[in-house]
Amino acid sequence: MADDLIFYTNPMSRGQMVRWMLEEVGAPYETHILDYDTAMKAPDYLAINPMGKVPAIVHNGRVVTECAAICAYLADAFAGAGLAPAPADRADYYRWLFFAAGPVEQAVVSKHLGLEPEGEQRRMAGFGTLDQTLDTLETAVAGKNFVAGERFSAADVYVGSHIDWGLQFGSIPSRPAFEAYVAPLRERAAYQRAKQIDNALIAEMQAPAA
Template identity: 80%
Template sequence: MADELIFYTNPMSRGQIARWMLEEVGAPYEPRILDYGTTMKDAAYLAVNPMGKVPAIVHNGKTVTECAAICAYLADAFPEKGLAPDPADRADYYRWLFFTAGPVEQAITAKHFGVEPDVDQQRMAGFGSLAAALDTLESAVAGKAFVAGDRFSAADVYVGSQIDWGLQFGTIAPRPAFEAYATGLRERPAYKRAKEIDNGLIAEMQAAGGGG
């Protein structure tokens, strides 16, 4: 089918990031909601993503996994939406998109698991320390509405989601720069639509007595 776009997700997952990006794109997509213990590990989905994790998209028969990659891919696949800077202006776009997907998420995960690298280990760990990663992320958004240039981009979907999520669940300590950046992004209509969809799905799951 021409322009087929399938979205595999669970509303209680990083799939919320991809959902927001899809709503920014505005192209029709077919959502497929997976459960953690069953359909996410079935052979049918493992053929899409052998990791058995969501989100994933299949666009015109091509599979893309990993939230940052999905954001960047959709921006390029739908250039008319203006969700990626011009090629000559993509330094900050790529830098902060992948810095947040790499060092920031690694640092937050390590802290969640009770791992705090000592000084020698920090030289080996790509994120160094959580404090260093968050200080650097703060420098990227301080005093800015958007992380890359003077207009919204796919990088804001990913960076904004990580900050928004971190502030909500306490994995990122509140800082004025983070609060101001996230507050502006929460006003986007696509953000609100995505949250409404996923929150509705979560409510349905909870009413049915399951969490996925």
């Protein structure tokens, strides 16, 4: 039932990553669209995520927040979709899923905010420098169809979303390895369904009031 899986999001947010993952899973889900100024800060949503941010899911009464955690959770909760490697084969899966959630996210956002660590600060910053982080990310995807083995997984949803988004908006510079990796991901039916849903919601939100 859809109300067993509830998705809280805003189409202009990282919720797009989770939308894609949900479409890959293929299970029915209910979507709640929240605006930034009111619904995300309302008591009923803060009871779900005290950070007042999206996305979040509630599955069978259990709350999961943080995009990488949601992707990993959904891969396990809906194992029939085949979106997680076997437990013995998850080294690269966990490595690159959480590399994107940690150093990649931090490095890209810090650059956008004009915060670039220098000298001793680089030892404290988990990502070191943006260039170092991107060089490492390139090693993860160069010459590969998938980031964690021989088949598509939740790690490709999450890592691919970061690269896809970064290339579109210029927060990650174009490199041949990045372009080659994301090109087939953009052709996936679930990716395209997710984009169509969120783009339609964005258009509706931005349409002038009648």
